[in-house]
Amino acid sequence: MLFFKDLDLHNKRVFLRVDFNVPLDENGNITDDTRIKAVLPTLNHLSNHKAQVIIGSHLGRPKGKKDSKLSLKPVAQMLSSMLPQKITLAPDCIGKQVSQLKSHQKKQDIILLENLRFHPEEKQNDDEFARELAEDIDYYVNDAFAACHRSHASIVAITQFVKKAAAGFVVRQEMDYFQRIIEAPQRPYIAILGGAKVSDKIPVLKNLIKKADAILIGGAMSYTFFKAMKFEVGRSLVEEDKKDLSLELLKKAEDKGVKVFLPSDHVIAKEMKPGAEYKNITRFPIPNEYMGLDIGPETIKKYSKFINNAKTVFWNGPMGVFEIKEFSQGTAQIAKAVASSDTLSIVGGGDSVSALKKTGLEKKISHISTGGGASLELIANETLPGIKVLSEDI
Numbered sequence: 001m002l003f004f005k006d007l008d009l010h011n012k013r014v015f016l017r018v019d020f021n022v023p024l025d026e027n028g029n030i031t032d033d034t035r036i037k038a039v040l041p042t043l044n045h046l047s048n049h050k051a052q053v054i055i056g057s058h059l060g061r062p063k064g065k066k067d068s069k070l071s072l073k074p075v076a077q078m079l080s081s082m083l084p085q086k087i088t089l090a091p092d093c094i095g096k097q098v099s100q101l102k103s104h105q106k107k108q109d110i111i112l113l114e115n116l117r118f119h120p121e122e123k124q125n126d127d128e129f130a131r132e133l134a135e136d137i138d139y140y141v142n143d144a145f146a147a148c149h150r151s152h153a154s155i156v157a158i159t160q161f162v163k164k165a166a167a168g169f170v171v172r173q174e175m176d177y178f179q180r181i182i183e184a185p186q187r188p189y190i191a192i193l194g195g196a197k198v199s200d201k202i203p204v205l206k207n208l209i210k211k212a213d214a215i216l217i218g219g220a221m222s223y224t225f226f227k228a229m230k231f232e233v234g235r236s237l238v239e240e241d242k243k244d245l246s247l248e249l250l251k252k253a254e255d256k257g258v259k260v261f262l263p264s265d266h267v268i269a270k271e272m273k274p275g276a277e278y279k280n281i282t283r284f285p286i287p288n289e290y291m292g293l294d295i296g297p298e299t300i301k302k303y304s305k306f307i308n309n310a311k312t313v314f315w316n317g318p319m320g321v322f323e324i325k326e327f328s329q330g331t332a333q334i335a336k337a338v339a340s341s342d343t344l345s346i347v348g349g350g351d352s353v354s355a356l357k358k359t360g361l362e363k364k365i366s367h368i369s370t371g372g373g374a375s376l377e378l379i380a381n382e383t384l385p386g387i388k389v390l391s392e393d394i
């Protein structure tokens with residue numbers, strides 16, 4: 001994987017693909033600027049080395065047509081306040097006006113292209129669209145790790161039409177950490193998986209069964225496993241059509257000697273809402289009118305012990321309905337255990353990351369991934385579409 005620092009950037013025009021998919025409030029104000037700040041080192045390096053920069057990003061899901069609510073205008077304004085360079089927001093990402101802007105671009109100025117997803121061709125990975133994006137571009141730099149699992153035109157097809165395609169600082173740092181756990185994880189290697197659905201985590205589970213020493217499962221996904229094993233789980237969230245697969249996964253893990261742990265106690269309630277009455281149970285059945293909404297204290301203790309003894313930890317997905325105080329303890333305590341352990345710890349996924357931030361211990365994590373979906377796919381497939389197409393090292 002080529003690193004953009006190894007390119008001679010002087011007087012070169014660079015297409016920088018970033019992830020400016022920032023959260024906006026109802027008035028279109030940016031509520032979290034983390035994704036913008038994340039790419040400043042790459043932007044600064046490009047400018048310091050006299051490259052001419054064109055930035056491309058998506059924002060939200062505009063369904064392939066122009067949507068003023070999803071314009072990158074607020075991003076352009078925020079970027080202008082963060083950088084000394086002049087930032088020009090182009091009216092589109094391809095076409096005559098963009099070509100004109102490029103031809104008049106002063107060396108130190110930055111052009112921010114309008115939302116790439118205003119064109120359906122972006123998601124279709126369309127060659128012609130990608131060729132237009134790459135017009136007059138020398139080098140392509142990808143710093144949008146969170147979008148690297150998407151085979152989209154600005155991630156994949158575009159790389160055919162440039163002289164070199166390289167990783168920026170964000171992508172490079174993400175890949176450095178993930179390669180450590182993909183290629184030669186220090187053992188014991190413990191994976192913690194939670195969240196709502198087993199279906200989202202099947203490919204990653206399949207890979208972890210080959211790679212990890214133990215898998216700790218929490219969240220609603222555990223109830224699909226329990227139901228498949230014929231335990232009564234009341235009204236807990238279950239994916240009925242994934243029960244057989246859950247059993248197959250457990251069998252595969254057993255054959256490989258990988259331990260898969262499910263919660264041994266549960267916080268249950270009749271309602272999933274703040275202030276709901278709840279109780280802790282240590283054995284099945286979960287009564288008919290109840291749902292399992294968090295892991296209980298015994299499970300927290302057991303999982304924390306595993307985490308403490310691990311040399312490598314990968315965590316994705318909350319242990320319960322962490323958004324509601326009554327059901328947030330499992331996730332909060334696991335976050336604390338991961339943060340206070342002396343391991344190589346990688347946390348991916350928006351929910352696990354926000355749970356970690358709530359504990360204030362995020363600085364103690366070795367690496368917090370900027371991409372939830374991308375990190376899961378990377379663990380599952382050991383590479384990503386957007387990484388495969390980058391040029392070889394020079």
Ligand code: AMP
Nearest residue numbers: 195196197219220292293317320321322
């Ligand atoms: P995911 O996107 O698959 O990581 O799922 C995250 C969501 O799973 C969060 O919104 C949690 O509230 C939800 N979740 C976690 N545990 C449970 C549970 N036991 N019952 C219902 N939802 C849950």
